[in-house]
Amino acid sequence: MAARDPHRFVNELEDAAVERLIARLESRAEDAVFTRLFDKYAARLGLPELARILEVGCGTGAVLRFLTGRDDFFGKVYGVDQCRPFIDAAARFAQDANVGDRVDFRVGDAHNLDFPDGMFDAAIAHTLISHVTEPTAVLREMARVVRPGGTVVIFDGDYASLTYAFPDHEFGHQMDVALATASFNNPRIMRDLPRLLPDLGLALTAAWGDAVVEIGNGSYFRSFAETYLPYVTKAGLVADDAAQNWLKAQRQAMEDGTFFAACTYYTYLARRV
Numbered sequence: 001m002a003a004r005d006p007h008r009f010v011n012e013l014e015d016a017a018v019e020r021l022i023a024r025l026e027s028r029a030e031d032a033v034f035t036r037l038f039d040k041y042a043a044r045l046g047l048p049e050l051a052r053i054l055e056v057g058c059g060t061g062a063v064l065r066f067l068t069g070r071d072d073f074f075g076k077v078y079g080v081d082q083c084r085p086f087i088d089a090a091a092r093f094a095q096d097a098n099v100g101d102r103v104d105f106r107v108g109d110a111h112n113l114d115f116p117d118g119m120f121d122a123a124i125a126h127t128l129i130s131h132v133t134e135p136t137a138v139l140r141e142m143a144r145v146v147r148p149g150g151t152v153v154i155f156d157g158d159y160a161s162l163t164y165a166f167p168d169h170e171f172g173h174q175m176d177v178a179l180a181t182a183s184f185n186n187p188r189i190m191r192d193l194p195r196l197l198p199d200l201g202l203a204l205t206a207a208w209g210d211a212v213v214e215i216g217n218g219s220y221f222r223s224f225a226e227t228y229l230p231y232v233t234k235a236g237l238v239a240d241d242a243a244q245n246w247l248k249a250q251r252q253a254m255e256d257g258t259f260f261a262a263c264t265y266y267t268y269l270a271r272r273v
């Protein structure tokens with residue numbers, strides 16, 4: 001069976017798998033890595049206090065809850081995701097966080113947004129673009145719904161750089177590639193953005209990379225491996241027993257304080273021309 005990015009095909013997963021992804025998105029949002037990287041670009045948005053912001057592929061709404069919690073922003077946020085259970089969870093979590101009146105969550109397709117041209121001051125894709133069927137179409141839609149002069153933010157990992165230490169280097173590399181292949185439809189898309197953005201009417205205003213590295217112990221990459229390993233074996237990329245041994249070795253390394261994993265994440269800020 002070919003690799004099937006679970007976020008791309010989330011609407012075809014069983015209920016229990018969807019619930020596991022909801023739990024993963026929420027626990028990832030509690031990790032210091034997530035807030036550090038989000039805060040870094042949020043601080044540079046320079047938006048009007050009452051800006052209207054869209055997040056495309058909002059999942060359970062963590063990014064939008066963080067935005068509404070900022071003390072330099074009092075506007076309204078909109079979230080679109082293809083997955084109804086994610087959107088229902090996002091609405092519930094926003095109510096629990098007492099920001100229900102500032103968020104508008106809708107089921108929709110990032111390739112075909114149901115909003116008029118120029119409606120938003122900014123549009124964000126936070127770990128979306130690596131999952132979609134057609135990245136250029138999604139970026140074009142984001143550019144369309146942002147007003148001229150508004151901002152498009154694209155944040156994601158370069159999953160060709162995803163790596164876990166493993167004593168057998170050859171098998172370790174095979175696992176790195178298998179994890180990236182099973183989990184992301186477009187693992188290398190962040191390298192293409194400097195070339196793609198100008199043709200979409202998006203002028204790059206800032207871009208940077210952040211190495212996310214866990215040495216000794218792991219939380220961010222532990223959760224990543226535990227969540228996505230089943231998709232590696234389901235796609236037949238690595239035999240189940242070899243993959244389980246790899247995971248066991250990663251857990252043991254965390255217990256021993258000898259763990260190592262890393263991935264580079266990139267942020268692009270672009271102005272709608």
Ligand SMILES: C[S@@+](CC[C@H](N)C(=O)[O-])C[C@H]1O[C@@H](n2cnc3c(N)ncnc32)[C@H](O)[C@@H]1O
Binds near residue numbers: 007082
């Ligand atoms: C890794 S999650 C990120 C969720 C959220 N941005 C966050 O950072 O917590 C990727 C999300 O993109 C959504 N997604 C993937 N393809 C989509 C599409 N074509 N239209 C709308 N949402 C999509 C998935 O349903 C999933 O919620």
